Amino acid sequence: MPASLIRGVRVSAWRWRLAAGAVALALVSAAQAQLAVRDDRGATLRMSAPPQRIVSLLPSLTESVCALGACARLVGVDRFSNWPGSVRGLPKLGGIDDAQIERIVALRPDVVLVSSSARIVDRLEALGLKVLVLDSRDHADVQRSLIAIARLLGTPSEAERVWAVIERETQAAVERVPPALRGRRVYFEVDTTPFAAGAGSFIGETLTRLGLANAVPVELGPFPQLNPEFVLRAQPDIVMAVRPALAEMPRRPGWPALRALREGRTCGFASDRYELLVRPGPRMGEAAGVIADCLVAITARDAATKAPR
Amino acid sequence: MTATDARRRRRLAIGLALATLVLLVAGLAAGSDGWSLPDLARTWAGPDGALIVGQIRAPRTLGAWLTGALLGLAGAIAQGLFRNPLADPYLLGSASGASLGVVLLLAASASGGHAIGLATADTLARIGLVGAAFGGALLGVLLTLTLARGAQQTTRLLLAGVVVGVMLAAASDLVTSAVPEALRGKQAFLLGSTGYLGWGSCAALAVGLALTLPPSWRLARALDALTLGADTATSLGVALPKVRVALVGAIALATGLAVSQAGLIAFVGLVAPHLVRRFAPARNGFALLASAAAGGTLLLLADVLARSLIAPREVPVGVLTALLGGGYLVWLLHRRRVA
Amino acid sequence: MSGLRVEGVSVALGSTQALREISLAFAPGWTAIVGPNGAGKSTLLRVLAGLQPVDAGIVRFDGQPLAAMRPRERSMRIAWLAQQGEASGELTVREVVHLGRLARLGLFTAPGAADEARVDAAMQEAECDAWQQRRLHGLSGGERQRVLLARALAVDAPWLLLDEPTTHLDPPHQVALVRLVRRQVNAGTTVVSVLHDLSLALLADTLVVMQQGRIRAQGARDDPQLHAALSEVFDGAIRIERFGARWIVIPHVEP
Numbered sequence: 001m002p003a004s005l006i007r008g009v010r011v012s013a014w015r016w017r018l019a020a021g022a023v024a025l026a027l028v029s030a031a032q033a034q035l036a037v038r039d040d041r042g043a044t045l046r047m048s049a050p051p052q053r054i055v056s057l058l059p060s061l062t063e064s065v066c067a068l069g070a071c072a073r074l075v076g077v078d079r080f081s082n083w084p085g086s087v088r089g090l091p092k093l094g095g096i097d098d099a100q101i102e103r104i105v106a107l108r109p110d111v112v113l114v115s116s117s118a119r120i121v122d123r124l125e126a127l128g129l130k131v132l133v134l135d136s137r138d139h140a141d142v143q144r145s146l147i148a149i150a151r152l153l154g155t156p157s158e159a160e161r162v163w164a165v166i167e168r169e170t171q172a173a174v175e176r177v178p179p180a181l182r183g184r185r186v187y188f189e190v191d192t193t194p195f196a197a198g199a200g201s202f203i204g205e206t207l208t209r210l211g212l213a214n215a216v217p218v219e220l221g222p223f224p225q226l227n228p229e230f231v232l233r234a235q236p237d238i239v240m241a242v243r244p245a246l247a248e249m250p251r252r253p254g255w256p257a258l259r260a261l262r263e264g265r266t267c268g269f270a271s272d273r274y275e276l277l278v279r280p281g282p283r284m285g286e287a288a289g290v291i292a293d294c295l296v297a298i299t300a301r302d303a304a305t306k307a308p309r
Numbered sequence: 310m311t312a313t314d315a316r317r318r319r320r321l322a323i324g325l326a327l328a329t330l331v332l333l334v335a336g337l338a339a340g341s342d343g344w345s346l347p348d349l350a351r352t353w354a355g356p357d358g359a360l361i362v363g364q365i366r367a368p369r370t371l372g373a374w375l376t377g378a379l380l381g382l383a384g385a386i387a388q389g390l391f392r393n394p395l396a397d398p399y400l401l402g403s404a405s406g407a408s409l410g411v412v413l414l415l416a417a418s419a420s421g422g423h424a425i426g427l428a429t430a431d432t433l434a435r436i437g438l439v440g441a442a443f444g445g446a447l448l449g450v451l452l453t454l455t456l457a458r459g460a461q462q463t464t465r466l467l468l469a470g471v472v473v474g475v476m477l478a479a480a481s482d483l484v485t486s487a488v489p490e491a492l493r494g495k496q497a498f499l500l501g502s503t504g505y506l507g508w509g510s511c512a513a514l515a516v517g518l519a520l521t522l523p524p525s526w527r528l529a530r531a532l533d534a535l536t537l538g539a540d541t542a543t544s545l546g547v548a549l550p551k552v553r554v555a556l557v558g559a560i561a562l563a564t565g566l567a568v569s570q571a572g573l574i575a576f577v578g579l580v581a582p583h584l585v586r587r588f589a590p591a592r593n594g595f596a597l598l599a600s601a602a603a604g605g606t607l608l609l610l611a612d613v614l615a616r617s618l619i620a621p622r623e624v625p626v627g628v629l630t631a632l633l634g635g636g637y638l639v640w641l642l643h644r645r646r647v648a
Numbered sequence: 649m650s651g652l653r654v655e656g657v658s659v660a661l662g663s664t665q666a667l668r669e670i671s672l673a674f675a676p677g678w679t680a681i682v683g684p685n686g687a688g689k690s691t692l693l694r695v696l697a698g699l700q701p702v703d704a705g706i707v708r709f710d711g712q713p714l715a716a717m718r719p720r721e722r723s724m725r726i727a728w729l730a731q732q733g734e735a736s737g738e739l740t741v742r743e744v745v746h747l748g749r750l751a752r753l754g755l756f757t758a759p760g761a762a763d764e765a766r767v768d769a770a771m772q773e774a775e776c777d778a779w780q781q782r783r784l785h786g787l788s789g790g791e792r793q794r795v796l797l798a799r800a801l802a803v804d805a806p807w808l809l810l811d812e813p814t815t816h817l818d819p820p821h822q823v824a825l826v827r828l829v830r831r832q833v834n835a836g837t838t839v840v841s842v843l844h845d846l847s848l849a850l851l852a853d854t855l856v857v858m859q860q861g862r863i864r865a866q867g868a869r870d871d872p873q874l875h876a877a878l879s880e881v882f883d884g885a886i887r888i889e890r891f892g893a894r895w896i897v898i899p900h901v902e903p
Contacts, residue, residue: 527756533737536737544699546719547719
């Protein structure tokens with residue numbers, strides 16, 4: 001970027017000021033070759049060189065590292081990381097609450113990527129490890145994490161590239177959404193209790209982006225536990241859930257009255273697809289595509305049956 | 310003194326009956342718009358009246374009372390059988406058994422049809438979580454009885470229950486670490502909810518109550534004799550091992566049914582007998598019946614509050630029973646210190 | 649001979665041999681079982697009550713094995729009072745005493761007027777009818793003991809086994825107990841009691857002296873050989889003196 005700026009500037013009487021400025025900038029850049037990355041705690045992580053051994057304790061951060069091309073540098077992941085396939089062979093280091101500190105230390109990582117809800121940050125730092133805390137709750141978080149990790153890897157421009165791909169995929173999905181289903185209200189169930197995904201959740205944002213409305217208003221929070229009566233009264237246009245849950249929905253008292261269930265306006269996801277949808281990571285574009293595919297299928301089913309109004 | 314005792318019992322009985330009636334009606338008015346009688350009237354008159362009030366609110370309300378009654382009864386039996394005021398119905402491994410059953414079913418269905426045969430998968434789907442929880446609870450208690458080698462001694466039974474509880478919980482953790490998808494469903498089950506209690510569930514719960522309440526009431530005098538000690542009870546001709554097995558069976562059935570329908574709801578089984586003892590100390594015959602009614606009332610109150618406080622969201626009913634029940638116990642301790 | 653008898657009974661409790669091949673028959677009237685700590689007195693009483701399974705030998709009642717009797721048959725014939733008051737719970741005094749009637753009624757028969765009358769009589773005998781409606785946990789140790797005694801009396805059994813019935817009782821009530829036992833014996837009940845108070849024990853008709861799981865002596869209260877055995881069993885630490893019409897036992901302390 002500095003080069004393009006300087007190219008466009010006319011050499012003038014201020015040349016010496018410019019030269020001084022260029023030198024200063026160069027010095028700052030040189031200083032920044034000692035990497036400094038700000039994480040979501042507000043702390044700044046400094047490293048002299050990009051890390052070669054990375055431990056990731058959150059699936060979405062694992063996916064981000066791989067999306068940015070540094071999959072080979074991962075030496076350990078948490079137990080829930082399962083994409084891409086190459087990470088399945090890596091040592092599994094526990095979950096959020098029970099990370100295996102000893103094994104993490106034994107792997108001698110240059111940096112450990114964790115989410116802000118992990119409790120082990122202090123202990124890892126006390127043991128001398130460098131920790132980068134990154135949130136992964138919504139779309140903005142994903143973008144920020146990509147930028148931070150890219151800077152950490154010493155390839156800041158990769159973040160833009162990956163984000164551009166995500167945007168492209170998402171936009172393509174948006175355009176695939178059948179016009180008849182635009183603006184329809186979706187009930188996205190994340191748990192059979194029932195817990196629903198509100199408009200403020202990650203998947204809720206994806207749905208909004210696709211031009212769909214949410215049966216759960218945003219005031220109720222990202223994952224509210226609902227009174228089943230609410231869902232029945234809301235009569236959502238489309239119901240989305242994991243396949244087993246969808247299959248047993250008609251057995252719930254009163255739920256056969258849901259028109260969406262009766263008319264087959266449902267999206268039942270296999271559990272790995274479901275994971276893709278709710279995981280705030282670099283596969284968001286693909287997630288949007290999955291939903292778009294389902295909506296297309298619904299429209300096709302509607303057309304095939306040609307149900308009389 | 311007789312008059313006072315009898316009067317207190319009468320007052321408690323009337324109080325519980327009234328509270329039950331009031332709360333049953335209140336339950337009909339607790340919906341996704343909060344607690345509102347005008348909303349009840351409107352909904353009832355509207356097109357969805359039969360659906361919302363008749364198929365969702367009514368069975369759920371009744372189901373909450375029946376579940377609480379089963380838990381209260383089981384708690385009273387447990388406290389009498391183990392002669393321990395801190396005993397609760399989950400002591401004999403029923404809770405951990407139910408939990409393991411649920412987790413195994415979730416894990417099996419999460420692994421998909423390829424891990425198990427299609428026919429098995431279909432059967433599993435039909436049994437459902439309810440069947441898995443119920444079966445698991447009964448098997449948990451059976452394991453406890455086996456480990457204690459029959460119901461020869463109460464302490465051995467208690468110890469076996471604790472051991473089985475720990476072992477089954479560990480097995481459950483093992484399964485969830487192998488199949489993490491099962492964990493999600495397990496958490497939901499553990500918190501407890503009356504959300505899906507329909508008329509079918511009410512029927513099952515009512516049958517359960519009919520099967521456990523009368524026999525336990527008939528055996529209440531054995532529990533009275535037990536207050537004098539196991540040896541004295543035996544010397545009075547009470548066939549303690551058989552009585553214990555029968556009562557443990559009642560606890561298992563009642564708890565298994567309650568847990569399978571509404572999840573693991575804490576404190577109801579523990580607190581209901583205490584409430585009864587506090588207001589109207591009596592022999593076990595009255596205490597068992599009153600504990601069932603008290604348990605039903607307690608859970609129903611918690612359920613109505615759970616639905617009304619942050620509508621259309623719900624507070625997990627287990628949280629409210631813990632607050633109400635635990636709060637009462639704290640108050641009780643405070644009173645004991647002061648008095 | 650009718651009634652309870654043990655033949656060659658041995659009982660091991662954990663690693664201790666509590667009873668070693670005991671053979672004993674009981675005369676009618678009041679028998680007191682005495683002996684130092686660990687002699688096996690309570691264990692013997694429990695064996696007689698059918699509460700303690702034996703490792704060898706047999707217990708008979710009226711000739712037939714006690715273990716073969718149905719629980720209700722046994723409980724109607726033998727009433728047993730525990731040594732420690734393990735009573736807990738919310739029952740009133742009357743309700744506790746009423747539990748004695750379980751031995752006859754069983755769990756499912758409702759009590760009748762005759763049962764109420766027997767409960768009243770038992771409470772009067774044990775002098776606890778004044779506080780019928782009070783709860784057990786509100787009573788003192790001695791009061792509670794009398795209630796539990798009343799419960800044993802309410803069983804109306806021909807055999808009364810009392811394990812340390814004088815625990816917590818003050819002297820007036822110890823005297824009352826002795827009188828109560830006498831009345832029961834006069835009415836035809838056979839009383840077997842474990843007593844650690846030797847002066848009270850020497851008011852019984854027969855004494856059984858035990859030591860380390862064996863019977864050292866059995867005889868009438870006036871029997872000098874019995875007295876000698878008693879003294880020996882307590883290592884000569886006691887003196888048995890005549891006091892009017894009865895015997896008293898004093899600790900033998902060198903001045």
